[in-house]
Amino acid sequence: MPNYHAWPDEVRPSPYADQLSLGFRRLRFSRALEREYRAHMLEDGFELKRIALCVATVIWLALAALDMLVVPASHLGWVIAVRVVVLVILLVCAALILQRRYIHLLLPLSMICILVLGVGAAVIVGIAHRANPGYPYEGLLLVSMAAYFLVGLRLSQALACSLVILLAYGLAELAAGLPAPRLINSLLFLVFGNLIGAVGCYLLEYKSREYFLISRLMHLLAHHDSLTGLHNRRSFNRQFERLWRQAQRDGISIALLLCDIDHFKAYNDCYGHQAGDEALQRVGSLIEQAARRPLDMGVRLGGEEFALLLFDISANEARQRAEALRHSLEEVGIAHRGSDSADVLTMSVGVACLSPDSQPELSQLYEQADRALYEAKAFGRNRVAA
Numbered sequence: 135m136p137n138y139h140a141w142p143d144e145v146r147p148s149p150y151a152d153q154l155s156l157g158f159r160r161l162r163f164s165r166a167l168e169r170e171y172r173a174h175m176l177e178d179g180f181e182l183k184r185i186a187l188c189v190a191t192v193i194w195l196a197l198a199a200l201d202m203l204v205v206p207a208s209h210l211g212w213v214i215a216v217r218v219v220v221l222v223i224l225l226v227c228a229a230l231i232l233q234r235r236y237i238h239l240l241l242p243l244s245m246i247c248i249l250v251l252g253v254g255a256a257v258i259v260g261i262a263h264r265a266n267p268g269y270p271y272e273g274l275l276l277v278s279m280a281a282y283f284l285v286g287l288r289l290s291q292a293l294a295c296s297l298v299i300l301l302a303y304g305l306a307e308l309a310a311g312l313p314a315p316r317l318i319n320s321l322l323f324l325v326f327g328n329l330i331g332a333v334g335c336y337l338l339e340y341k342s343r344e345y346f347l348i349s350r351l352m353h354l355l356a357h358h359d360s361l362t363g364l365h366n367r368r369s370f371n372r373q374f375e376r377l378w379r380q381a382q383r384d385g386i387s388i389a390l391l392l393c394d395i396d397h398f399k400a401y402n403d404c405y406g407h408q409a410g411d412e413a414l415q416r417v418g419s420l421i422e423q424a425a426r427r428p429l430d431m432g433v434r435l436g437g438e439e440f441a442l443l444l445f446d447i448s449a450n451e452a453r454q455r456a457e458a459l460r461h462s463l464e465e466v467g468i469a470h471r472g473s474d475s476a477d478v479l480t481m482s483v484g485v486a487c488l489s490p491d492s493q494p495e496l497s498q499l500y501e502q503a504d505r506a507l508y509e510a511k512a513f514g515r516n517r518v519a520a
């Protein structure tokens with residue numbers, strides 16, 4: 135299986151990168167990821183199910199027309215009865231599947247459809263073979279192929295359905311008294327057909343899982359800063375407006391803290407770029423810790439500029455949080471002999487608050503925080519301004 139080299143390391147720590155390195159030959163992820171993958175597949179497979187149901191119903195009805203031509207009149211009644219029972223079950227499942235509120239039943243309902251189609255087809259073949267041993271059994275292969283490729287079942291589920299269908303077919307033929315050589319011949323073709331289906335299904339599921347992990351990693355790469363793991367400017371721009379709309383709906387204030395490390399050029403010059411990167415990571419983790427609640431957001435805007443977006447907070451609290459953040463960096467005590475404002479690495483913070491009743495533009499929040507940051511820098515750095 136593919137070797138992913140080192141690029142997922144750029145988004146570590148990430149469960150997706152870890153799973154890619156570990157591999158998933160048994161088509162299983164770690165528990166939490168497996169849950170996420172299955173939920174994703176449920177959503178992803180919803181549209182596919184509509185198409186699959188239409189195709190299955192059309193084929194089922196077309197084969198009913200074939201029965202009229204091939205099955206002798208003496209046995210036709212039974213065959214039609216089975217076709218009608220299967221059709222009714224299919225339509226009931228379709229009615230449930232097409233309603234989004236039953237999405238949690240999508241997989242069991244899909245399996246029921248496949249099983250009903252397969253067992254129904256096996257019973258029909260058995261009935262028809264009592265009168266006409268030339269009646270085609272290949273419809274069973276079509277049902278198995280649908281299980282492997284059409285309805286979005288995982289390999290284990292498709293295999294389980296196909297095994298039940300094979301068993302039903304064997305029993306139906308034994309009851310019909312099909313000569314042993316013909317039965318063995320049909321079973322062999324069905325088993326080989328299933329083997330091809332299972333291998334194809336394995337490869338498809340493997341690729342689907344690989345795509346899932348890689349697309350999640352791509353999302354992380356596109357929206358997070360690779361050095362600190364914080365959200366990047368693109369992600370910030372996307373979420374800023376969304377959060378503000380939510381705040382307006384809920385009548386909640388938000389605050390923006392713009393943070394800029396003081397004399398960082400001098401820090402790089404004194405200690406080297408590598409040490410500068412490590413200091414940025416340290417600041418990144420302080421910002422991350424400060425974004426405590428689910429809708430808070432820590433961002434690396436670029437270079438040594440960071441932002442902290444705080445949800446549901448008053449102007450007073452925002453100022454206190456900014457002061458605590460500034461203080462936490464000072465406390466870490468990263469020596470900085472090139473700084474004019476302190477002998478350790480420090481940051482300046484500009485704070486701005488927006489409440490839904492004040493009705494200003496969202497862009498004003500950024501401008502206000504930027505002005506406050508400029509003020510904090512101008513008044514000697516290592517301070518908070520609002």
Ligand SMILES: Nc1nc2c(ncn2[C@@H]2O[C@H](COP(=O)(O)OP(=O)(O)OP(=O)(O)O)[C@@H](O)[C@H]2O)c(=O)[nH]1
Binds near residue numbers: 397410414438
């Ligand atoms: N090590 C490292 N340095 C970076 C990175 N991104 C930007 N920088 C450096 O950050 C420094 C920013 O310098 P300035 O914009 O002049 O700001 P400053 O020296 O912090 O001065 P004040 O903000 O006015 O206190 C530059 O020297 C950049 O090279 C990075 O990813 N890693």
